[in-house]
Amino acid sequence: MYLPDRAFTKDLKRIDKRLGVKFNGYNVVVTYDRGWGDPVNIWVVKGDQGGFRTPDRRDVEAIAASNIERESPEEKFQRVSKYYQKVREDVRRKSRENIRDMTKDSKIQLRQAVAKVENQSKANSTFRRIENKPKGQVFG
Incomplete structure (x- = not known):
């Protein structure tokens, strides 16, 4: 198993103490510990062709530039x-x-x-009323 350089890990810890490093089998991954659950992957160290590359100062500078916690x-x-x-x-x-x-x-x-x-009376029905039409002669 690959272990990253201690200087790289220290530089990450200077940026934020919750940053960490792990190897996923193919590449070195920088992780962020949220305080609950598993750490989240935030940066993958890749070479120009997408293969393995050892982490160095370029990665630390890129992570520091994207740090959003720099507000007062x-x-x-x-x-x-x-x-x-x-x-x-x-x-x-x-x-x-x-x-x-x-x-x-x-x-x-x-x-x-x-x-x-209010117990006033019967409420009006929502359906259509059918009027009773009497057949024949109506005396009224």
Whole structure:
């Protein structure tokens, strides 16, 4: 089994302590430990032809350039708080629209429910009424 150079591993740990290295049988893979579950593959070290290549400084620089955790804690807090504020507003808006659509789409059912609760009278039926047409002569 191939073990990567210790200097390469140390350089990765300087970028982020959750970065690690493993060999998958064909290539060296840089992994990221999320804190739960198995580590996730984030970078595969390949040669020009797609074959095996030993990891070196180029890979460390590429991973450091793609590091998105370089924001200050204040910026991260504001970004996360804006996201969750938007989520809360979307939930409120969707619940309002859902209630509005329920009452708008089923006026007859709503009218029936109100009549039943207030014990007013029989509610109107939702199906088509058939009028009784008397045959023959009607005296009235």
